[in-house]
Amino acid sequence: MTKKQKIDKIKKSFLQHYQDAKTELKYRNIYELLIAVMLSAQCTDKRVNIVTPALFAKYPSVDILAKADIDEVKELIKSVSFFNNKAQNLIKMANQVMNNFAGNIPTTQEELKTLSGVGQKTANVVLIEYFEANYMAVDTHVFRTSHRLGLSDAKTAIRTEEELTKLFKTDLSTLHQAFVLFGRYICKALKPDCNICFVKDFCISKNNFKPV
Template identity: 50%
Template sequence: MLKKDRYRAFVDYFSTHNPDAQTELNYHNPYELLVAVILSAQCTDKRINQVTPALFARYPDAETLAASSVDEVYSYIKSVSYPNNKAKHLVGMAQKLLADFNGVIPEEVNDLQKLPGVGRKTANVIASVIYQAPAIAVDTHVFRVANRIGLVDAKTPLAVEKQLVKYLPRETLAIAHHWLILHGRYVCIARKPKCEECPITWMCRYYERNRMPGTKRKKAVGEPQ
């Protein structure tokens, strides 16, 4: 399958079968999403969703978070990965947000990355989800699945991002991030992808290369005749 055909098949399939894909992090406003995404680094969304209700009740905005101590914030997030660093990042993020951006979450990726705890991936999430910017965040799921399917041939997250931005239709970039994450989280898992359950093996380069010779499978929903 040619790359352009693979991209077309990818967009056609997921836009039909998962047109409302979105983050599994719970949030109510840009501030809460930013906090949740910072916390989610190398941690599951499920765990973050268990932690944030109490955290947001105590710190409903950047002002209250900025006025807190790292030790107190730590007490709310100690069950997540790397809680010491993340507590420092959250307090620092809130303080810089107030000092440099008047408490408003910036729209530009470069400005977002000036906030403590905000790398390129987090910045792209905020820009695309909150401001519908043509950006795509590359986490471990996106990196793995995009390479496996054959959408990209890339060895770094930045290279994956550049190729996806180049070939995906601009209007699909934000939701394609969620398509790839969810597929990687539940089907195309890291150690042993569930190819026997996967509905897109017909467009997948990994499946083409690794299936047993002579193996037959049922035609998937959405697969061209």
């Protein structure tokens, strides 16, 4: 089997198994989605979904969040990892949106990346989920599973993103969500469920790969 044939088979399998893949984060608009994605860094979606209802109720819009008291935001998200830094970034982000984007959440990768607490992965996830943009975002699940399948041997998430984008080219938004769900529920870091894996024939290692 050629490398192209392998890529095509893996891509087809993921698109068949996860044709309607979406984030498990709960949100109602792009403002809430951005906040949820920012909070989800190094934290589970389940935990984020527990804290965001109260956060969104108290700060339902970016202009209100921009005026928030830092200690009150910290209290609402204290069960989320790195809540001190995330609280600061949320308020800074809101002020930047108000001052630089007339109160509208930006909708391009480069503009999103100018916001505090928003790197390329966060920007891509927002664009993938909200607009189904043709981007790949690499979190721990995507990194681990793509390395186990021999799709990448890159040491960093950004480089892995570049390699996967070059390999797959299209349907990247669905593939990103598919790899996340696959890594979360099947190709788990510890004790992967290989018996139900639909791409086990392509697996080259069960090591728990992590970006440097």
